[in-house]
Amino acid sequence: MTAADRGGPGASVPARPTPLVELRGITKRFGALVANDAIDLSVDAGEVLALLGENGAGKSTLTRILYGLSRADAGEIRIAGQPVTMTSPADALAAGIGMVTQEFSLVGTMTVTENLMLTGSSLGRVDRKAARARVLEASQRLGVPVDPDAVVERLSVGERQRVEIVKALLGDCRLLVLDEPTAVLVPADVDLLFASIRRLTAQGLAVVFISHKLHEVVEIADRIGILRRGRLVADLPAQGLDPVAIAALMVGATDQPGTPASAGDALGVHGETLATAVGLDGSAAPQAASAEVAVDPARPVALQVQGLTLAGDPRPRVDDVDLTVRAGEIVGVAGVSGNGQTELVALLCGTTAATAGTVCVGGTELTGLDPAARLRAGLGRLTEDRRGSVVLGMSVEQNLVLEDLDRFRTGPFLSRRKVRAHAASLIERFDIRAAPGDPIRSLSGGNMQKVLLARAIERDPTVLVASQPTRGLDVGACEYVYSQLRALRAAGSGVLLISEDLDELIGIADRILVLSGGRVVGEVAAAGATREALGVLMTGHAAAAGERAA
């Protein structure tokens, strides 16, 4: 049975039988943030439900609630019509829900059988033979050979994932949750995974499948649920949907939160823009997606990256990235989380060594230089890990001067007076709401970001690499960060702004690069950019189209 057999209009008529698993009014808040807002969703036996949404849309929260890792503030979960309470993964397993997360929980030095014996093993005798037989039986169910005696650390990522799936299936599993299972797989493994999913659903298993890759979703899903900012904005059959229509729903081309919209509406509203976007990526080569972007070639180059690569398994984390930031411009980098942004920033900051490629800041080659030398070369950094960029046990003033301690000496001694005066002036200039002697641990996210901005900008960097600079900040703090970045641009510095917030990129950047699978798959001028066009590029559709055409 395939999606086409079941996905007809008849499948979603109101009079359908009791769903296998049903979520009713699931709500979860983290402080002011509503991660899940009254979500109603159900899955039938033998059905593949794809859950889509931008990063932070609430997918992970929802699956964590479903698997008992997190508790909903409101709402209920019903299994075969019966309400259940789940407070731990053990409850979820007992209720027949299995989950394979992006990070595997396998012991590398043990064999497959031994790993499976760890789960659900009760007290008493260890029956290796029976466990081995169960592995073989589960591998039969999957339709993919799994060697029960293989040592896990020698297995490929795809094989390890199969072991995880076998592990999830061991109990009386009726619903399998796969959190971005294809993110780590090579294409051949993806095909095997999809074959296994089809086999399992034919046996009556329900699957919740999370992915950012729309062509995969179209291929495997029977039904599609789309989350945006914690709300379920669409819940419709996959039949007849194409990646473009889904992308439109995801990035909010039809902004009707709460009411499930159909694909036709989506295309009707923004069909033209989307067609343009698809026309671009349909032309196979990723480079073709680059629109003409006007860059003043007379301006000096602030940051030049050539062929930057970071090897990874199964494929490079950062793949042959070329980019140029000129003085006085802000270059945005868009991309779905996990497509190489974090690694790119680490490579630029020198906290990770590149496999290949060069990075130049204002004419200084950075390859092989440590962070201190990179700072001297004129590189400013603002990473997404704010708390990891400061020494939490130290005071605001000590953190402000940590990069340039030698500037504040009197003879061999650190001058407390100079440090304090410097800190006081930065606190004044950057409006940091703290005293110099306050422990930095006590600062709010916005204030800590101001400290980091002050530290980076005060050195008058040639180029500032800013990663997710407004994540988690309130509106006022965001505006503040934007004003500082603009001021930096006006002062003639280059800025590389890595962000997942498309509005932010369109609003502040001069041009935007799109990163997918560690590669730059497109470049657009911010002035003409739309969320939809970027969204389609970001979801890897262009890259996939390129691969297939190749």
Add this chain to the structure above:
Amino acid sequence: MRFVLRAREPRWLAPAAVAVAVLVTLALTAGPIRLAGAAPVAAFERYVFTPLTTPNGIAEVLLSATPLLFTGLAVAIAFRVGYYNIGAEGQFLAGAIATTAMAFTAPDLPAVLALPLGVLAGALGGVVWAFLPALLRRRFGIDEVVTTLLLNPVAVLLLQGLLTGPWRNPVTGFPDSTSYGSGYELPALLGSRVHAGLLVGLVLVAVTGVVLWATPVGVRLRAVGQSPAAAGFSGIRVGVLQWRSALVSGAVAGVGGAVQVLGVQHQLTTSIAAGYGYTGVVVATLGGLSAVGVLAVAVLLGDVQVGAQSASISLQLPSQMGGVLSSVLLLTVVSAVAVRRYRLVRRRPRQPDPSEGPRAERPLQKVGG
């Protein structure tokens, strides 16, 4: 009820925590002292106050404190940068052995040459003993706790091997070396048994204190110790600082071994392996890894050591009771200092910071720095 990490702590909290720890120590040790047949109050008086009532007692306290000053300082210097050197014992012994080798190589040197060379030899001995674990840590990331600790018994065996082999006393046949030449004798201070090694120790305390508190290097060391990742991000060369601190730590411990043989024994005996290095870990930890703290705790533990001897004579308390007292004090102080970072909250904690995302539900965080 749950523990939540404090964002700020009031100034009185740290001293209050130590005071509470002292009271708890007194309460906990009263039992064993009672069991041993003595009145706790009288015993505490013997342990802490009696040694300080006579000039001779004070001299003995300072004499006991001298080796602890060096090992405590050595451990504090290493722990500051997050290099957990548990090998001060081995480095101390290596220092004593190296000094002895120097004294036997050039026995007739005058004191002006013999003493600096002897101390220098001790420092080198300590560095040699600290070198291998530091190298393994830097090049291969091998945990220094294990390697430094395991080299301690090796140093003890080397000491015993030398004393039963080449350096065995040819006259008595005992496993003691012969006495050093007359140049290798640190001068006594004020006619007591206290020797000039104490002055060396005080100078090192002063230098360490100034470096840690008043120089850029001190700030870097602290940054590395508290958060190596953030320190590295700020351009501090974490590996280099840890490497250098490890070797300086070994040198300081080695000088401790040198002044102990030059100032007290004037020969090498197996009694030099008295656990000064291990006690140094206690001294450094109780002293909050600060130079002044090390000085205060070294004197306190020296005081308790001398008091324990007097209590064993006058109150018939086993002399190990002094060790019980200092060990319990270590445990209570370390616990109190760790717990003071938390406050006890009834019911649920505040809502997690949304900026940390949905996975921020961690009420009990790791103790920072």
